[in-house]
Amino acid sequence: MTIICGDCLEVMKTFPDNHFSCVCTDPPYGISFMGKDWDHGLPSQEYWKEMLRIVKPGSHLLAAGLPRTIHRLICTIEDSGWIIRDLFMHIFGSGFPKSHNYFGINGYGTALKPAWEGWSLAMKPCDGTFAQNAEKWGQAGINIDGCRILTDELKNYSPGLHRGSLNDDGWKGRDQLKKAPKGRWPANVIFDEEAARMLDEQTKEMRASKPSKTGTAYKASGAFPIRNDIPISHNDSGGASRFFYCAKASPSERNEGLEDLPLIRSGCERMNNSDGRKEEIGESNRMTLTKNHHPTVKPLKLMEYLIKLIMPPQNGILLDPFAGSGTTILAAKRLGFEAIGIEKQEEYCEIARKRLEHFDEQKPEEQLKLKLS
Numbered sequence: 056m057t058i059i060c061g062d063c064l065e066v067m068k069t070f071p072d073n074h075f076s077c078v079c080t081d082p083p084y085g086i087s088f089m090g091k092d093w094d095h096g097l098p099s100q101e102y103w104k105e106m107l108r109i110v111k112p113g114s115h116l117l118a119a120g121l122p123r124t125i126h127r128l129i130c131t132i133e134d135s136g137w138i139i140r141d142l143f144m145h146i147f148g149s150g151f152p153k154s155h156n157y158f159g160i161n162g163y164g165t166a167l168k169p170a171w172e173g174w175s176l177a178m179k180p181c182d183g184t185f186a187q188n189a190e191k192w193g194q195a196g197i198n199i200d201g202c203r204i205l206t207d208e209l210k211n212y213s214p215g216l217h218r219g220s221l222n223d224d225g226w227k228g229r230d231q232l233k234k235a236p237k238g239r240w241p242a243n244v245i246f247d248e249e250a251a252r253m254l255d256e257q258t259k260e261m262r263a264s265k266p267s268k269t270g271t272a273y274k275a276s277g278a279f280p281i282r283n284d285i286p287i288s289h290n291d292s293g294g295a296s297r298f299f300y301c302a303k304a305s306p307s308e309r310n311e312g313l314e315d316l317p318l319i320r321s322g323c324e325r326m327n328n329s330d331g332r333k334e335e336i337g338e339s340n341r342m343t344l345t346k347n348h349h350p351t352v353k354p355l356k357l358m359e360y361l362i363k364l365i366m367p368p369q370n371g372i373l374l375d376p377f378a379g380s381g382t383t384i385l386a387a388k389r390l391g392f393e394a395i396g397i398e399k400q401e402e403y404c405e406i407a408r409k410r411l412e413h414f415d416e417q418k419p420e421e422q423l424k425l426k427l428s
C-alpha cells in the first residue's frame with residue numbers, strides 16, 4: 056500500500072531495520088499552523104530514531120521546517136543520531152504576512168512576510184567509509200549530476216556535433232565527452248518562479264565570461280583541489296536566478312484527480328495568539344474554495360527535485376512519514392520510484408490516495424510526459 060493511514064511512530068515500528076533508501080518529509084512545524092491541532096508540536100527524538108533504524112546506512116533524510124522552529128527540528132534530528140549535512144533554503148514570493156495589530160501602536164505589527172522555508176539535509180552514518188558503504192548497501196552520497204541546473208549551453212548542446220574526431224594524436228572522443236556541458240552544480244538555495252523573477256529584476260541581464268579551461272582558475276589560485284571536469288563558467292547570460300534551481304508550480308496540480316470531492320473553504324482561518332487564544336486573522340480574501348484543503352501542500356516540482364537528489368542509483372524505497380495530501384509520494388511516483396507515505400488524518404489520506412490513483416489511471420504516454428515535464 057502506498058499510503059498508510061495511522062500514527063507514523065506505530066506504523067514505522069512494523070518495518071524491519073535498514074529497509075528504506077531515503078526519507079523526504081514535511082513534518083509538523085510546531086506552531087499550530089492555521090490553528091491545526093496536528094501542528095501543535097515538533098516530532099520528538101523517538102520519531103527520528105525510528106526513521107534512522109528503518110533506513111539503510113548512508114541514507115539521506117530531507118525534512119522541511121519554518122524559520123521559527125527549524126533550529127529545534129535540526130537539533131532533534133541530530134540528537135537522534137543523524138549527521139546534519141546541509142540546510143536548503145526554498146525562497147518564494149507568494150507568502151503573506153500573518154501580522155496583527157491588536158495593541159494599537161500605529162505602523163507596528165507582529166510578523167514579517169514569510170519568504171523562505173528550510174529543508175534540513177541529514178544522513179544516517181555510513182557503514183565504514185562512503186566507498187565501503189556504497190559497496191555493501193548500494194548507496195552513498197547525493198545525486199549531483201541528476202540535479203544540475205540547466206544552462207543555455209546545455210539546452211543548445213548537440214552530442215552529434217561534439218562527438219570528437221580522429222586526428223594525428225588519435226581519437227579525441229573521450230576528451231570531448233569529458234568537456235560536454237553538464238549544467239551548474241546544484242546549490243543549497245532553490246527559488247520559486249516569483250522569487251526568481253524578483254531577483255532577475257534586481258540583477259538585470261548579466262553575461263558570464265567565456266569558459267576558462269576547466270578548473271584552471273581555481274587550481275592556479277591554489278585555493279583548493281577541484282575536480283577538473285567542473286567548468287568555471289557556462290558562457291551564458293540572464294538574471295542571477297539562473298544559478299539556482301527554480302521550482303515551477305502549476306495552480307491546478309494540488310487538485311488533480313479530486314474532481315469528485317467537495318469544495319472546502321481553506322486558507323488562513325485562524326492562528327494562535329501568544330496567550331494561546333485563537334484569533335481571526337481578518338484577511339478573508341485569503342480564504343479559497345478548494346478540493347485539496349490541506350493547508351501546507353508542497354509544489355510537485357520542488358519535491359521531485361529534492362527526491363532526485365537523495366534517491367540512490369539503484370532506487371529503493373522512499374519513506375514520507377508525515378505525508379499530508381501525498382505530494383511527496385506523488386512526486387516519487389512521477390519519477391518512477393517506489394514510495395510509502397504515512398498520514399494520521401483520514402481526510403488527508405483520502406485526498407492522497409485519490410491523487411495517486413489519478414496518476415495511475417493516466418496512460419503510460421501521459422505518465423511519461425509528466426515525468427519529463
Ligand SMILES: C[S@@+](CC[C@H](N)C(=O)[O-])C[C@H]1O[C@@H](n2cnc3c(N)ncnc32)[C@H](O)[C@@H]1O
Pocket residue numbers: 061062063064081082083084093349351352353376377378379380381382383397398399400403
Ligand atoms: C506539514 S503536513 C505535510 C503536508 C504535505 N507536504 C503535503 O504536500 O500535503 C504534516 C502532516 O503530518 C501529519 N501528521 C502529524 N503527526 C503525525 C503522525 N504522528 N503520524 C502521521 N502523520 C502525522 C499531519 O496530519 C499533516 O497532514
